[in-house]
Amino acid sequence: MQVMLMRDASRLNSKSSFTLEPWSPEHQRQGQARVRHQQLTTASNLSRKPLSPVILSLRSIALCNRSHLPARLAPHNMANPGGPAPAPHMISRPKRAPTGDEEATAILRLGEFQQVPALNLSEARTIINAVTTRRRNIKQKVSESETLLKTQEYLELFARFKQQEHVTAVEQLLTTRTELERFERSQLGSLCPDTAEEAKTLVPSLEGKISDDDLQELLDEMMKLRNFVQ
Template identity: 55%
Template sequence: MSPQDPTSRSRPPPEGEEEATSVLNLGEFQNVDGLTLSEASLVINAVLAKRTKEGKNMNQNELLPRTLNYLDTFARFKKKENVEAVERLLNAHPELAKFEKAQLGSLCCEKADEAKTVIPSLADKITDEDLQELIDEIGKLMTD
């Protein structure tokens, strides 16, 4: 074997090269609808309520209660009407990707520059003024 011969097989490129930087590269999730934490909370609680009403035994592992606790802690909008209003506000901006809308609805930034820092792909999609107006409207719907 010469010094240039490889000592092992070349590795395939790693899967999951997704990035949410200045350019969104979400792989197979690129155009998938995203849920805000508040929407996820509503969906999971609605499914649980339906199954309980139907008398279906829920085989719960430890993940479901932990997930519900997380969503209860971090979901910014508790009332269904407010969750729907936030969704309408976000959907009024077709220039934003579904991922960006879900992030804006979950993170609830206070300023446009903060939003563009934590969601860098917003930089060239929406003006600071329009983003601030959206953030302010979302902020009015927050509940305790």
């Protein structure tokens, strides 16, 4: 028994004694090879697994929206990697370039608005108030922006005719003067000048289109409606 114990002790001492070998470049290459093998094995296993619906949907969204990204987030030009990124998708309507030919002086040039119906201030007030009142009556939300409120305030202050029947009468009276442009008729309905001379000063394009007598007669009829309103 004593001999066996001594033999086991000597065997234990021989196993517990070891030496550290220095780290060599060969050991480093072997370690890197093992790490690379583990990475390839993991990637191979993942590639055989089906993608989740979330990942698939995210990839689909990314592919569909790639052309709609802003310029700073858009992908690079794959056909020409060194070239600029593709232009972003345009989501707003392009603005019309100003023509520069609009002029309301002695020569009336209105460009694209030449044949567009023009409203005088009283007509504009009547229409805007009617639309907003109707929307409130049907309990439709009315967006009372600052622009709308200021416009209504301006029209309430400067519209010469407030009653619907008077607005209609002035419009019918001006419509009879077919020699005048729609813009000129709307200007007369908004400004309501007292004399033909004043009217041609405020609206210079009237010169040569209507005689002073006819113009004065028209203004006098409008004056009667104004006095009736007052």
